[in-house]
Amino acid sequence: MSNTFKGVAVFAAAGAMLLAGCSTDRGGEDPGSTTGATGSPTADGGVCIEEGATIGVALPQKTSENWVLAEELFNDGLTEAGFNPIVQFGNSGVTEQQNQISAMVEQDAQVIVVGAIDGSQLGSQLETAADAGATIIAYDRLVKNTEAVDAYIAFDNFQVGVLQGEALLQGLAERKGEGPYNIELIAGSADDANSIPFFEGAMSVLQPKIDDGTLTVVSGQTTFEQAATAGWQAQNAQTRMDTILSGSYSGDTELHGVLSPNDTLARAALTSVDQAGKDTPVITGQDSEVESVKSIVAGEQYSTIYKDTRELVAQTIASVEALAACGEIPVNDTEQYDNGVKVVPAYLLEPKIVTQENAAEVYANDPTLGPLTEG
Numbered sequence: 001m002s003n004t005f006k007g008v009a010v011f012a013a014a015g016a017m018l019l020a021g022c023s024t025d026r027g028g029e030d031p032g033s034t035t036g037a038t039g040s041p042t043a044d045g046g047v048c049i050e051e052g053a054t055i056g057v058a059l060p061q062k063t064s065e066n067w068v069l070a071e072e073l074f075n076d077g078l079t080e081a082g083f084n085p086i087v088q089f090g091n092s093g094v095t096e097q098q099n100q101i102s103a104m105v106e107q108d109a110q111v112i113v114v115g116a117i118d119g120s121q122l123g124s125q126l127e128t129a130a131d132a133g134a135t136i137i138a139y140d141r142l143v144k145n146t147e148a149v150d151a152y153i154a155f156d157n158f159q160v161g162v163l164q165g166e167a168l169l170q171g172l173a174e175r176k177g178e179g180p181y182n183i184e185l186i187a188g189s190a191d192d193a194n195s196i197p198f199f200e201g202a203m204s205v206l207q208p209k210i211d212d213g214t215l216t217v218v219s220g221q222t223t224f225e226q227a228a229t230a231g232w233q234a235q236n237a238q239t240r241m242d243t244i245l246s247g248s249y250s251g252d253t254e255l256h257g258v259l260s261p262n263d264t265l266a267r268a269a270l271t272s273v274d275q276a277g278k279d280t281p282v283i284t285g286q287d288s289e290v291e292s293v294k295s296i297v298a299g300e301q302y303s304t305i306y307k308d309t310r311e312l313v314a315q316t317i318a319s320v321e322a323l324a325a326c327g328e329i330p331v332n333d334t335e336q337y338d339n340g341v342k343v344v345p346a347y348l349l350e351p352k353i354v355t356q357e358n359a360a361e362v363y364a365n366d367p368t369l370g371p372l373t374e375g
């Protein structure tokens with residue numbers, strides 16, 4: 001049996017939960033080992049990681065600004081906290097990310113933080129890591145179909161979708177007069193475990209309005225599979241939108257709104273609509289990317305989501321520090337994130353919706369975005 005549970009203890013404490021505790025110092029491993037005997041088991045089955053431990057952070061491709069920022073924050077924050085970070089992007093795809101994780105195990109990483117490219121393709125590498133004693137934290141994206149994941153730290157993905165669906169309805173009412181409205185749906189990449197909760201969250205709000213005739217998806221493409229965007233690539237979303245516009249929006253047919261799961265794809269869809277000579281639709285987004293925040297302030301893109309990467313990385317580093325102090329990874333949700341073989345204890349942060357109206361307030365403390373909303 002894999003040792004990934006490591007006697008994880010989950011208990012309620014003042015509205016939050018903690019897990020994966022340990023009560024003794026690590027000891028007994030061969031200091032000369034290069035094959036990954038890492039965090040040592042403790043009396044209660046937990047692990048304590050060493051001060052100065054190597055921490056592997058496997059990030060996906062740079063498909064949005066949040067990942068780029070995370071690299072810098074993990075390097076700086078882990079170093080400052082006294083650890084030895086190895087932070088890598090899997091730029092060329094799943095195989096590269098698999099190899100990077102295996103190499104992190106070889107380098108004795110005691111914690112592996114994973115932002116998976118494909119949440120279902122890391123099982124064997126993570127099981128090897130777990131067998132070597134590493135604690136595995138899924139970062140932002142859930143790791144699927146494996147027991148080899150100890151905790152999940154992310155913004156609440158379903159809630160992101162709910163906020164996007166609500167923003168689309170609100171924007172339509174504000175900017176497009178009385179309904180009914182013509183809309184199109186864009187979803188994220190099918191290999192990213194987040195894409196379905198984003199889409200389902202949004203559809204929990206939009207489906208009743210499709211059913212009662214307030215919204216019409218003119219292309220008829222309403223399933224996740226039809227709406228998905230391979231690799232989160234802007235070009236794929238733009239090409240699909242070009243095809244939809246030429247096929248379903250000829251002549252005067254207006255496109256009033258677009259559900260977009262993130263800012264990169266929102267800007268791609270807006271380019272497509274612009275090239276087709278149509279009016280700007282109400283469009284949602286996510287990530288608070290600089291170009292999209294400027295677009296929101298200028299009254300073009302309607303909304304984005306603020307998931308402060310600094311907060312997410314800080315929460316993850318705090319979890320590593322907790323393990324180093326022989327403590328427990330804090331979690332606040334032990335129900336929502338079933339990865340196919342287990343419910344992964346999660347720490348979920350709260351996403352915020354941002355429109356032109358509240359941008360200045362939401363970004364007030366963000367050194368990059370705050371200044372974009374002034375004057």
Ligand code: BGC
Binds near residue numbers: 064192194232
């Ligand atoms: C993240 C989003 C991001 C997308 C593409 C998702 O897993 O949660 O914030 O827009 O990946 O990079």
